Amino acid sequence: MPKAKVFYKPRKKKTPVNAKGKIIARKLKKKIKLFAFAFFAVGIAALVLTGVSAYKFANAPFTGATNADFNDTEGIWKEDETNILLMHVNDLSNKSAEIEDLFLINFDGTNHRYAIYKIPVDEEIEYALNYGKGTLRNVYKTGNQDQDRGIYITQKTILKQFAVKIDGYVVIDKSGSEKLLSQINGINPSDLSASLRLKNWPKIPSLVSEFRETTLTNLKFADLYSIITFTRQTSETSSKVVELTKYQLLDANQWDQLWQEGQSLSPVKHEAIKIFVANASANPRIPGLANWGTRVAQNTGASVLEADNSFVEFEENTIITDNPELATVRKLAQTLGIKKVIHINDLNRDQDYNQQIFRTQVTLVLVTAL
Numbered sequence: 208m209p210k211a212k213v214f215y216k217p218r219k220k221k222t223p224v225n226a227k228g229k230i231i232a233r234k235l236k237k238k239i240k241l242f243a244f245a246f247f248a249v250g251i252a253a254l255v256l257t258g259v260s261a262y263k264f265a266n267a268p269f270t271g272a273t274n275a276d277f278n279d280t281e282g283i284w285k286e287d288e289t290n291i292l293l294m295h296v297n298d299l300s301n302k303s304a305e306i307e308d309l310f311l312i313n314f315d316g317t318n319h320r321y322a323i324y325k326i327p328v329d330e331e332i333e334y335a336l337n338y339g340k341g342t343l344r345n346v347y348k349t350g351n352q353d354q355d356r357g358i359y360i361t362q363k364t365i366l367k368q369f370a371v372k373i374d375g376y377v378v379i380d381k382s383g384s385e386k387l388l389s390q391i392n393g394i395n396p397s398d399l400s401a402s403l404r405l406k407n408w409p410k411i412p413s414l415v416s417e418f419r420e421t422t423l424t425n426l427k428f429a430d431l432y433s434i435i436t437f438t439r440q441t442s443e444t445s446s447k448v449v450e451l452t453k454y455q456l457l458d459a460n461q462w463d464q465l466w467q468e469g470q471s472l473s474p475v476k477h478e479a480i481k482i483f484v485a486n487a488s489a490n491p492r493i494p495g496l497a498n499w500g501t502r503v504a505q506n507t508g509a510s511v512l513e514a515d516n517s518f519v520e521f522e523e524n525t526i527i528t529d530n531p532e533l534a535t536v537r538k539l540a541q542t543l544g545i546k547k548v549i550h551i552n553d554l555n556r557d558q559d560y561n562q563q564i565f566r567t568q569v570t571l572v573l574v575t576a577l
Contacts, residue, residue, distance in 0.1 A: 283375040283425060284433040287474060289314045291375040291426075292365060294347065299380040299423065302351040305344050307381075311365070311373075314437060318471045321438070322447040323396050330453045335363035335577040347378075358423070367577040369462055370502035372542040375426050383421030390414045398443040403435060411435065459502060466506055474534035475508035482509055482535065483563040483570045487517035487525075493576050500573045507538045512567055518559045523547055527554065527570040535569050543571075 283289065295308035309326040328344040338349055338360055350360030362373040379387075388394060390410050391402045403411075415431060418424075426434075447469060455461045470476070482504055486497035497514035504511050525547045528536050540548060554560060564570045 282427050282430045282433070284430045285374065286316045288316060289374050290371060291377065292362065292373045294361065294376065294378045295384065296347065296378060296380050299378060299383060299421070302355065302357065303348045304380070306347050306361075307344075309343055311369070311371070313469070314434070315469075315471070316437070317473050319437075319440065320445045320447070320469075320471075321399070321441060322449065322469050325448075325450040327451060327453050327456050330456055332364070332368055332457070335360060335367040338364075363577050366503075367499075368456070369466070370459070370499065370506045371466065375430065376424060377426065378423040379421060386417050386421055387414065390417060396448045397446055398441075399438045399446070400441050403439045463502055463506060470506075470508055473508040475538050478533060478535050480509065480533065480535050480568050481512035482539075483512050483561070483567045484514040485517035485561060485564075485570060485572045486515070487519070487521040487572045487574045488576070489520055489574075492516070496573050496576050499576065500571050503542060504539065504571060507535075507542055509535050509539070509569075513563055515561060515563065517572060518561050521572050521574050524574050525549060525572040527551055527564055527572065529568050533569065539569070539571055543573075 283291075291312045291314070293308075293310040293312060294306050296304040297307055298304045306328050309328050311324040311326060313322045313324070315321065326343065329342050331340055331342055333340050334346055334349065338346075338353075341349060343361075343364070346361050346364050347357040349357075351357035353360075358376055358378065362376060365371065365373050390413060391407050394402045407414075415428075418431070449465070451462070451465075455465060484497045484500040484504060486493065486500070488496050497516065501511045501514045524543060524545045526536055526539060526545055527549045529551045530536070531548050531550065536548060539545065551565070554564070
């Protein structure tokens with residue numbers, strides 16, 4: 208009879224007490240590291256989300272903004288120059304409201320100055336985008352009769368008439384004005400900073416809240432903060448308030464001279480580039496388009512070498528240049544909403560282009576008018 212095999216179970220090696228403690232310590236340390244990493248990751252995520260939320264909040268339009276796009280976080284405030292249109296209407300809640308007072312406010316960030324131009328509203332002018340003729344008093348109402356385009360048509364009409372781009376707008380009525388002015392005990396247009404002195408600083412949150420409730424505007428919280436900060440650093444010596452005559456409204460030369468006198472050294476002026484302006488409209492040719500483009504260019508601070516009809520057809524408003532990074536190019540593109548910028552070396556020289564294009568650093572080609 209064979210002997211039964213005996214299996215021996217190996218005896219476990221006892222771990223010394225000190226070694227056990229070290230193992231437990233290592234495991235605990237690993238867990239602490241994992242917990243710390245997770246906590247750190249959550250903290251970073253929270254900070255990022257908070258930062259994004261704060262950024263979106265600061266750059267979100269006021270709820271009163273007309274046709275507001277809450278995904279649009281680009282503010283209207285520009286460090287070099289910002290133009291805001293202030294419209295006093297007789298009833299903010301009425302789409303057929305008339306404009307009672309109209310102001311163009313220019314903030315010159317380069318020279319830290321501001322200018323307020325009060326525009327006459329009872330002289331007949333030509334509206335933009337083929338909306339006919341009428342007074343500025345009625346342009347807001349006229350635009351609102353076509354899919355609530357009142358503010359849009361008003362802005363474009365100002366660009367057409369004054370050759371100056373409007374960046375932001377504020378629409379308010381008498382009731383709203385009274386509520387805002389009561390917060391800071393009135394305002395001096397010649398010294399806006401006086402209303403933002405230290406004694407009024409505690410009132411600013413309620414002022415911003417009231418502004419939000421009583422206006423239609425495309426200004427964002429960040430824009431309002433920039434305007435308040437800018438204005439606090441101005442004084443009577445750095446401001447200009449002008450009530451335009453009907454001649455300064457109707458005579459382009461008078462207005463342009465007044466505007467350009469107020470525009471001191473800017474990045475565009477500093478470049479001192481002479482540009483060529485070409486009227487490339489066709490079927491039919493739009494008369495005076497190159498002259499209007501000349502006004503726009505000069506009112507941004509640029510110099511114009513010559514204006515003429517284009518010998519070559521273009522599909523859209525275009526800028527031709529040997530350097531797309533020039534301040535002149537950026538300013539013209541921003542002012543006129545031009546998206547197509549062509550490097551001069553990309554032109555087909557076999558075509559019959561105007562020779563002025565090759566003699567200047569910048570050419571402004573206009574196909575459509577306002």
